[in-house]
Amino acid sequence: MEMKKKKIVVMGGGTGTFTVLSGLKKYPLDLSAIVAMADDGGSTGILRDELGVLPPGDVRQCLVALSSSDKLMRDLINYRFANGHFQGHSFGNILLSALEKVTGSFDQAVEKASDILRIHGKVIPATLDKVRLVAEFEDRKIIGEGKISESNLHGLKRIYLSPKARGNKKAIEAIGNADAIVIGPGNFYSSLIPNMLVFGIPQAVKKSKAIKIYVCNLMTRNGQTSDFTVKVFAEKIEKYLGCKLDYVIFNTKIPDSVLLKKYSLEGEKITAIDMGLDKKKFIGADLISRKLPKISNQDMLKRTLIRHNPDKLAKIILELI
């Protein structure tokens, strides 16, 4: 008798989600990645502005994570042009944008790219609406995920998508059918929260019978998540979701001092662990990776030097579901 594969939904976008997917894909699971669609920085931002397409960058990373194609194909997708008109653009972004133009829809573009890259699982945009992330303060607004991710958000009153985004039906369906939902790790305001600002997504999570797991960030970010402890991170996620998490996975191991010093120069500190956490809900473990990530150098931001080990993380998630 064939065991029915467990349905896991991973929610986020960016390098953190790449890491979770890379770990989980080694197991016989039915994986779906729900990806935030507010990105407007770098190559993705230029493609949005010039071609009017939806943001390809985070989708590309998830496709590569789930791809069973050969190394050359994955290298091709991550390849960034170094010169000329194409400078800074990754080939995968250009592929997704061209596919969107040819098929007339980003949804079909992602499906075709999934075929080309022979992915195990599904990559699902959280919304197919064209939106910008807006951070609202008492006296001003910052518009655009790219700008917001570089800004000090002290005094943030509200963060929202403009115009209002409706959840992608496929994303809502995947959440509804999931056995487990894994949120994070990832840039808090630019990769995680934008998913939860899409109308229909937090509602579906709340309604879903899935086990809800949050993977807490290893580090805090100056001016964004300054001084967030594990508990604060989790509570903020619960607030945006509108429901309780079942598990919060957090790191207990202090990273290499040389790396920590590099981070501290930019005011980024290790996420502190609160006293007296409920051990049934808060699952602590050594989650630190000792290897550099297997993604292209250009995508490897400084802050990803201290990062989750995909295999350790996957193992703990598997024990919870």
Place this chain on the structure above:
Amino acid sequence: MEMKKKKIVVMGGGTGTFTVLSGLKKYPLDLSAIVAMADDGGSTGILRDELGVLPPGDVRQCLVALSSSDKLMRDLINYRFANGHFQGHSFGNILLSALEKVTGSFDQAVEKASDILRIHGKVIPATLDKVRLVAEFEDRKIIGEGKISESNLHGLKRIYLSPKARGNKKAIEAIGNADAIVIGPGNFYSSLIPNMLVFGIPQAVKKSKAIKIYVCNLMTRNGQTSDFTVKVFAEKIEKYLGCKLDYVIFNTKIPDSVLLKKYSLEGEKITAIDMGLDKKKFIGADLISRKLPKISNQDMLKRTLIRHNPDKLAKIILELI
């Protein structure tokens, strides 16, 4: 008992070669397309200049002609961006250039693209050297295939590649093993002759036991092939090859008067048929297409409105081999 497939080498580049391949690929043949590598106009020229890659344009057209992928995939490869930094670039050209960067060689790039597009047969660059086409006159030179194809070549003394190009080993091998070699149709000085200027290619054709077939152009080009008759076209090809052709296929049917008038405005006339041609060598037939070509609009130059019918052409070639 399985019949051994006949080995056919098609030599050229551009729309004419696309047409021959489209017709021949419906038959159980072992097809190889040898493609001129002097192109430096348009999207291809920009990619050469900015990225230092080999010219992808003609290779792309042959790959699409031989592809067994679905229509969406072929549309993707031919898709040209309409806006922004990417304006005018076809996606297939970007794919080949990115693959050349990732693999480190154009040869491997073409092989990988052949896999992706599931092509029947092989597409082989005539040379892997980076060359420019040079047209030499008494008192001046025109450098670059793009410029040469737009120029009046009256008084042309010599046409050559600079620096000297060595034949791609795979191309020379394919010619040596061929049962038949089909040259043309195609732009005379920018698609056909550049193949024959590569050291090793005409020598291999001369040495090969293959049946040598030339498909004569339907129309002459003002300032380039003005007043060329069928016999003149064939003799010029024989001069560049350094050997005799076995067959010359030419068109006997007068095209639509409206189209002819359009062409005549640019000094382009129907190729005249000489009196008393040897009927064993010169094979005349109605070769005109009544349908528009199935390639993207952007690639459809005005002069391809009067064009060969792929099926009629393939049928005659098959009768000769």
